[in-house]
Amino acid sequence: MSHGLQHEGEAEPRTNGAETADSDVDADADVDDDATAEPGEFTFDDLSVVMGTYNEEAAIGTVLDDIERITDGKAEVVCVDGSSDRTPEIAREHGARVIEQEPQGYGVAVSAAIHAADRPVVVTTDCDDTYPMEQLPEFLAEINDGADVVSGDRLYYGAEAMPGFNRFGNQVFAAIASVLMGERVHDTTTGMRAYRKEVIESIEWTENTGLSAELLIRPLMRGYEIREEPISYAERAGETKLDPIQGGAEIAKSIVKVCLEERFR
Numbered sequence: 068m069s070h071g072l073q074h075e076g077e078a079e080p081r082t083n084g085a086e087t088a089d090s091d092v093d094a095d096a097d098v099d100d101d102a103t104a105e106p107g108e109f110t111f112d113d114l115s116v117v118m119g120t121y122n123e124e125a126a127i128g129t130v131l132d133d134i135e136r137i138t139d140g141k142a143e144v145v146c147v148d149g150s151s152d153r154t155p156e157i158a159r160e161h162g163a164r165v166i167e168q169e170p171q172g173y174g175v176a177v178s179a180a181i182h183a184a185d186r187p188v189v190v191t192t193d194c195d196d197t198y199p200m201e202q203l204p205e206f207l208a209e210i211n212d213g214a215d216v217v218s219g220d221r222l223y224y225g226a227e228a229m230p231g232f233n234r235f236g237n238q239v240f241a242a243i244a245s246v247l248m249g250e251r252v253h254d255t256t257t258g259m260r261a262y263r264k265e266v267i268e269s270i271e272w273t274e275n276t277g278l279s280a281e282l283l284i285r286p287l288m289r290g291y292e293i294r295e296e297p298i299s300y301a302e303r304a305g306e307t308k309l310d311p312i313q314g315g316a317e318i319a320k321s322i323v324k325v326c327l328e329e330r331f332r
């Protein structure tokens with residue numbers, strides 16, 4: 068199969084990956100602000116950043132502050148929320164659009180969030196302060212350079228903040244998916260990706276805990292151009308919402324099911 072999968076780090080690791088998690092990169096750091104965007108290129112005004120939020124009081128303020136700072140307040144933010152704590156109030160105070168929904172799992176929330184996004188470029192993230200919003204400009208630049216999906220690869224820089232069991236599991240998931248797809252991918256379960264909205268709208272999404280893997284596998288196997296972008300990964304703020312054993316089993320099942328469905332489609 069000739070897909071457009073490229074690993075953005077292989078030729079030349081980006082210097083602003085692992086190092087920028089704490090640094091003060093601003094919206095001018097890349098080519099995407101209004102002053103420098105070429106005609107027809109997407110800017111932060113074309114960006115929706117979306118997430119599921121489930122009792123993320125400890126992290127949501129930081130995550131939304133980061134998005135605001137990095138995109139100069141231009142990106143739309145959508146939170147699909149199932150919380151019983153102050154998460155939705157904090158999200159609204161930060162200007163996010165909050166859609167309330169009973170907690171039904173990661174994929175139910177994220178699927179609602181990507182479909183609720185209004186803008187032509189959609190970025191997903193977790194609301195636990197693990198993903199580097201400082202790298203949003205790079206993700207947008209890759210879309211402007213022709214990528215349909217830009218997938219944050221946490222394992223490229225080692226993901227030392229990730230629990231060892233999860234890191235091993237994620238390596239195994241990537242290996243299984245790579246064999247079944249016939250294309251090497253490095254991180255199938257990352258929560259941080261950018262998508263052209265048309266990719267989201269042209270595919271029917273079926274998975275819940277395995278949605279993140281599905282969001283990579285189906286577009287790749289349909290010939291969309293996918294690029295993996297090395298990202299830094301920080302320790303989670305607040306409690307995990309995923310049981311590693313049960314969640315891991317569901318993800319493995321989703322990977323096999325989705326790969327086979329796409330192969331025999």
Ligand SMILES: Nc1nc2c(ncn2[C@@H]2O[C@H](COP(=O)(O)OP(=O)(O)OP(=O)(O)O)[C@@H](O)[C@H]2O)c(=O)[nH]1
Binds near residue numbers: 123176258
């Ligand atoms: N609305 C909603 N959001 C959810 C639900 N389950 C998870 N989330 C959110 O989805 C994101 C991913 O969940 P996490 O607990 O971070 O799962 P994970 O990244 O696999 O696990 P960690 O390694 O602990 O971060 C977080 O922002 C959660 O708040 C749910 O049932 N409803």
Ligand SMILES: [Mg+2]
Binds near residue numbers: 193197
């Ligand atoms: Mg997380």
